[in-house]
Amino acid sequence: MAGLVMNDSDRSLQAAFSVDPMSPQIDDSTAYSSGVSAVEHVLLVISNRRNWVMGIIAGALVIGLILTFLATPQFSSTARIEILPDSPIATNVEGQRDRSLINEVAFYNTQYSLLESESLAERVVRAGNLTVDKDFAAAFGLDHVEAGMTSDQRKGLSNSAVRILLSNLSVSPVRNSSLVDVSFSTPSPQLSAKLANLWVTQFVQSTIDRRFAATSDARQYLESRLSRLRENLEASERALINYSTDKGIVTISSETDTSGRTQNRTLVGSDIADISAALVKAREARIAAEADLSNSVVGSAQINAPTLGALRQRRAEAAAELAQLRTLFGEDYPAIASLRAQVATLDQSIQSEAARSSQGNREAYNSALRRERELQRELDELTAKYNTQQRQSIQMAILQREVDSNRQLYEGLLQRSKEIGVAGVGPNNISIVDRARPANGASSPSLPLNIALSLMLGVACAAAAVFLIEKMDNSVRDPQEVVSRFNLPLLGAIPELVDGDVADAILDKKSQIYEAYFSLMTNLSFLTEHGAPKSIMLTSSRPKEGKSNSSLSLATVLAATGKSVILVDADVRNPSINRYLDVPNKRGLTHYLSGDDRLSEIISPLDKFGFSVITAGKTPPNAAELLGSERMGLLIETLLTQYDHVLVDSPPLLGLADAPLIARRVEGVVFTIEANSTRTREIGTALRRLRMSGARLFGAIVTKVGARNHIYGYGYGYGYGFSYGADKGEP
Structure with missing residues (x-):
């Protein structure tokens, strides 16, 4: 050790010769390394403060044991529900998929918050009538409602019950699934199961109620809009009918094209179509009569006439027979004289019939010509009237478009109202998978867990205490x-x-x-x-x-x-x-x-x-x-x-x-x-x-x-x- 002390002294002497003793004091923050690793430093500090460390850890363990043995046993019951998104989105587009995931995460976070909401707790208190439930009051030391209580006292008991429910509630989403576990911990296993089942039931019912409330508001709004649109449609239709009546426009039929516009067929238009068709036929008849008349002038009418044809046929036969007899007999022969008289008679009949047929063709032509002129005159009159109605139909078209617009708005809003009504009674996206059952054993306190937590807390407190002591100790520890x-x-x-x-x-x-x-x-x-x-x-x-x-x-x-x-x-x-x-x-x-x-x-x-x-x-x-x-x-x-x-x-x-x-x-x-x-x-x-x-x-x-x-x-x-x-x- 003498050598070690000498080495330290040598370093000190070097500092003595290099540092002026009269110089002012330097900053405490001047860095100096003792050559000791951080781990070794921590271990040796703990060793130096081992009495503190052991005392704090032992105290934490003792406190943990005391609290464990004094704690009231708690029984946990869990109910499981399934929450599905209202409208899941399936797409292969990357941006849409990311947006869908974000919306889904927000949806589930909203549902978890609703599961832990105070409004749901108040609903459970009312549905289960917990303020008068003796088991609930006995489990948590809560006064039950009595007949002489005021409204403020009843409200205070209800608020206390709400706080108790929220403090004993545990909502745990099942990882990588749409399932959520809802647990309650109370001193009674039956009460825990009852509260868990009541909680999930009211959550499902509250979801349905919120959906109906939302659709009810929408329906009320749509009904008010439908009422105004119906009045507008009736007013526009009334204006259209009054205008067509005043102008004498008679509509036979109406057709709606693909763009939603209505095409009306009026009586005048229909008459023009009929007269035009009749005029065409009359013109054709007049042309045929004119042709027949021309044929009768040139002699073709006799050929074509049926009576003249028969007479002509008979004359030809009589002439043939007369020619045959003349070859055998003379002119004085009685049969020949008879045949000559017959041929002459037939020639007169043919001339008389030809004259009569030519007169009939002329009369037919004159009749066809009159018919054509009458139809043309009537068509001209209808055309003039139609043109007048066409000028008047501009305003009528405006009124018709207003009717069509009001009708489309009314029908679209009516369809939306029907869809909302159907959605309000659709299937719920939240369902109960497993109902809670009374627990067979207490879930807390857990002696091993409490000992471990006490040990961890003791170690943390000891570390904090040693850290504070070391930081507060600004004495010289390293020479x-x-x-x-x-x-x-x-x-x-x-x-x-x-x-x-x-x-x-x-x-x-x-x-x-x-x-x-x-x-x-x-x-x-x-x-x-x-x-x-x-x-x-x-x-x-x-x-x-x-x-x-x-x-x-x-x-x-x-x-x-x-x-x-x-x-x-x-x-x-x-x-x-x-x-x-x-x-x-x-x-x-x-x-x-x-x-x-x-x-x-x-x-x-x-x-x-x-x-x-x-x-x-x-x-x-x-x-x-x-x-x-x-x-x-x-x-x-x-x-x-x-x-x-x-x-x-x-x-x-x-x-x-x-x-x-x-x-x-x-x-x-x-x-x-x-x-x-x-x-x-x-x-x-x-x-x-x-x-x-x-x-x-x-x-x-x-x-x-x-x-x-x-x-x-x-x-x-x-x-x-x-x-x-x-x-x-x-x-």
Whole structure:
């Protein structure tokens, strides 16, 4: 360990030569690494605070056990329902699919919130009549409704029941499904099952009621709109009929095209169509009669007439027979004379019939011509009337379009109203899958779970407590922090003395204390060109930081090297050197400072330790005046003529002016800091006072370095340094 201490001292010396002791204090945030990993740091901190950690964890476990045994057993019952989206969207388009998923997530989150809503709880309270349910009131210590209660009291009981239901409700969606579990935990298994079933039943019913309420509002709105549209349609139809009546427009039929426009067929239009067809036929008849008349003029009518044809046929036969007889007989033959008379008669008949047929064709032609002219005249009249109606039908078309528009609006709204009515009675998208059953055993409290939770809570509280304690503890735990925090070289780290007195321990050259102060003495020998400083004052920020022990131990170590050393106890307000060395304190420093020049009488040689000592003497009423007088400086100068080193054990700095007054009389000051105890602010204030007094600060020593400082490489390692090289049989 001696080697380890020397290494630390070497680093401190390098800092001492590179840092000006008179420079101002540096920021506390200056980084310094102790070379310890974060995990090791945490473990060692827990080890140092193990009493806190074990106490907090044990307390948490005890509290958890007490709460577990005192808790009322709870029985849980679960009902399962299925919630399906109203209109699921199936699409392969990426954007639409993402929008569908977002809508579905929002839908399910809405349903979960509705399952935990206060309105549903109020509905359950009313449906189950829980305010008068004795089992419910007994399970939760709730007053049941009585006959003499006011409305405010009844409302208060209802609100209490609602809060109880919500506090004991648990809604748990089943992962990757449309199922939702609704659970209730109460002191009664039957009551838990009853509440769970009542809750899901009312949720399904409330969904149906909301749907009917929504469609009812829509229906009411549509009915009011339908009423206005019906009135508008009737008014437009009435205007259309009145206009057509006033203008004499008779509509036979109406046709609606694909665009929704109505085409009306009027009586005049129908008559024009009929007259036009008749006119065409009359014209055809007139043309045929005219042709017949022309044929009768040129003689073709006789050929074509049936009677003339028959007469002509008979004449041809008679003429043929006459010609045949003439070949056989003469003209006087009676048969020939008879045939000639017959042929003549037939010729007269043919001429008479031809004349009569020609007269009939002319009459037919005249009749057809008259018919055609009459139809043409009637068509002209109807066309004129139709043209007049066409000009009048512009306004009628406007009225007709208004009728068509009103009819389309009315029919569309009527169809929407019917659809809403059908949707209101459609199937519900929420159904009950499993109803709750009374539980066979209690679901809580669970002893293993509560122990685990208590342990976790205890560990968390212990970690938080240790963290806060470590953060609030701004004392020096790593001796090397004096370099980064206070801009002071580290001259040595002194281990904590567990057993015995420092005066006895320093005499053992194999002890940790001796090795530590020997390292301190070695570091001091590097501070000046003439070796260790001739006059050194040891001080601290507050009492009981190991200042006097350090003075005594350093004097012993210096004397062991063959130097003549004297130790002056300048802590006249609270002297301690005389107690440590067991020497009388009848005459001492205060006597010399008061004017007594018998210096030899106040010096006490200590053969056991190898140095001399001047005790504090009697406590004066004006300690600061004595210590700040010129005789203090004269004393140190006089002692330096007789001794190699003068060590001054001064009072602490905080609240006293003694130490700054003494510091100006010595070559330099060694500042003592107690590890794990003295606050940073106290040390900073003390050092600031020393620097303001003009004192030269050699550096600092950290005392009472113990097991808590193992993490920084101090405390534990000393044992290794003093046992290294010893015989195996020695302890």
